[in-house]
Amino acid sequence: MTATTGGPSLPQERRVVTAIPGPKSQELQARRSAAVAAGVGSVLPVFTTRAGGGVVEDVDGNSLIDFGSGIAVTSVGNSAEAVVRRASAQLAAFTHSCFMVTPYEGYVEVCEKLAELTPGDHAKKSALFNSGAEAVENAVKIARAYTRRQAVVVFDHGYHGRTNLTMALTAKNMPYKHSFGPFAPEVYRVPVAYPYRWLTGPERCAEEASAQAIDMIGKQIGAENVAAIVIEPLLGEGGFIEPAKGFLPRIAEFAKANGIVFVADEIQSGFCRTGQWFACEDEGIVPDLITTAKGIAGGLPLSAVTGRAEIMDAAHSGGLGGTYGGNPVACAAALGAIETMRELDLNAKARHIEEVMKPRLLELREKYEVIGDVRGRGAMLAIELVRPGSKEPAPDTTAALAKACHSEGLLVLTTGTYGNVMRFLPPLVIGEELLNEGLDILEGALAGL
Template identity: 65%
Template structure:
């Protein structure tokens, strides 16, 4: 077990990591970049240890994947047992109980008490793509509506729904058709001000769908209840329930992309639970399986069961080892009350980030829920001009001091904090101390 404390034995990155980085540059496509080129050899809880013996505090969780922490004993035991039993058969050839068990858990835990069905895949993008397939098949309509600042994946179809050009979409088109984008209810940057965002955004968005596509041509509206890569944008209270109800009234499916926000990350099992929104389809991945590649879609039984046999699937989808990890992760979330832990992390992060905001004019807004908190940086609060260069400088200073941090945002000016839910309070506070020091160095 790795001791849960930060240790710096070399500069970051150290000589062994630098050597591995040179090997990476000589063998891996330049299209695969790394934000912090330290090469990890072990991880546990809230600590990552690199090949030089440095131990860094993890505020990224592999982008919200290791929710239950690296080195989780339940996951280790479940994966070890499953590997010893068998590693693969392909569920479509000879099935196994673990796949069924994960689908049962998804059917039980996703919002709503209606009858549901699930299907398993490998990545968030693959699950999103299959959710679109299901929506189009069920409704007989083509139009799919996504939002500004959205991120849904890197496949051709999901890139068409993703709102950020660099580095995701640049020169990779043409993209799939019949995919439309409308403004996001983004309170901090809504032209009429945060107090008008909910009503104005809802009216504008639904008017745009009516005018540009037509409800009769719209299969689904897909939204991240808390946007991830786009900047951890939280829509104003009331917006999601109103949008979901409008979709029901118009015969349009409401798809919640919970890839980053699901599985206790927001302080609820799913981010839509915060306002008791019940989607027609829920997309899951990332935190579902303790670091193993797994994703799923869960929807109303009448929707999911219209798909013809063989219409959904994939060779590796619902791999038994990944399913075993998911079952152990879900057990950990339940038994260790990780929803409650996410709320405790939220309280610490809001208090510490609030202190930074009081000190520095460049903090435009602190937002988010649970262990999914963001800090948007601006040159000044009056203009709200994005401070992307400052964000990058603070991020670099955090890395040099042994804190793994992530940035995001369409405008490149948002810090996102995604610690494992198993991280200790002492590491959270130490990480915030490092952030404050990095802020003072970069901001002057």
């Protein structure tokens, strides 16, 4: 059976029939306010009933163009046929046994696929978990077990999760860390090559940023004390920052020369999102460990740490795992998602999305001074908004732009350390007409600022 998306049963069109949010969503929002903790936020309080292809339909009958994919999760589309087929069959067979009690083939098969798909031809093994944060935390555990060292190096603008250790790894205070400390120790932050904001300009960014980072590691931590260097090859929550070319290879070479485990956090950028299976492939980086989640299972909760077999085997038996890690239904969904990615060649589709979107975004930058930078790869693109005539971040303008897009039926997400980046993460199966219509809405919203 050919892998298809869940989209054909859902009309692939924008439809705005009420105010957004509509009356039914507002009623549900009142119920939510009474029952759900206030700390759980939402970008747009419309309540979803169906989604597929490139649209999300709400309880009021509005159909929104989806430029968010549930934060890069539904890359294969929502309810993709192969995901539903495989997950449904597994659901009917058994929902759980705990791999640590009685194992099952699906977990093993997902690990085999990860060994095949991730960069490098060395022997690899994987361990499966539930969330991206859990994967990152276990990557640190594994690196510490392997190196017998404690220190972990992370980067400015990085995001790695909301657990105690991953909050320590994450750079941004609000909303991720504020009031939740104290955080885990032995975490050290160094500069990242952020071309748009590097003081001496983008041309010197990679060389200077890598030199500063390496110097700080040597002087402030000692390379011999570092267990792992953890970095997103294309930074997500920090603002879709694409490190200047040459930065990642220099950091990876430094790690290798000093016996440090190099961890690529591909939770947002992995699984065809940037036009390659993994973003680190763009500069030929072969990480020691790679963490994945989000796009791995078509919407079901699953994550993984994959890496060199000798590193992955450093943890003692029983040291890794969790009750739900590698749940059989989630594993079946992952196999369906990978099937879809291959059969529909979603790497090519991501590159095509870039070919459609990036020229339009660059045109908008020339037309509207508020857009300071356009960046990203594949279907992981962003614009950074600034005060006209400067590089001063413009978070209020960014929020207003997002609100204007939402009111017209375009679901967009904001991000960035300064709250001034609008990111675009459409499903990789979205149609070109919807892409262009979404860009038209964005342009209209910019004109109305």
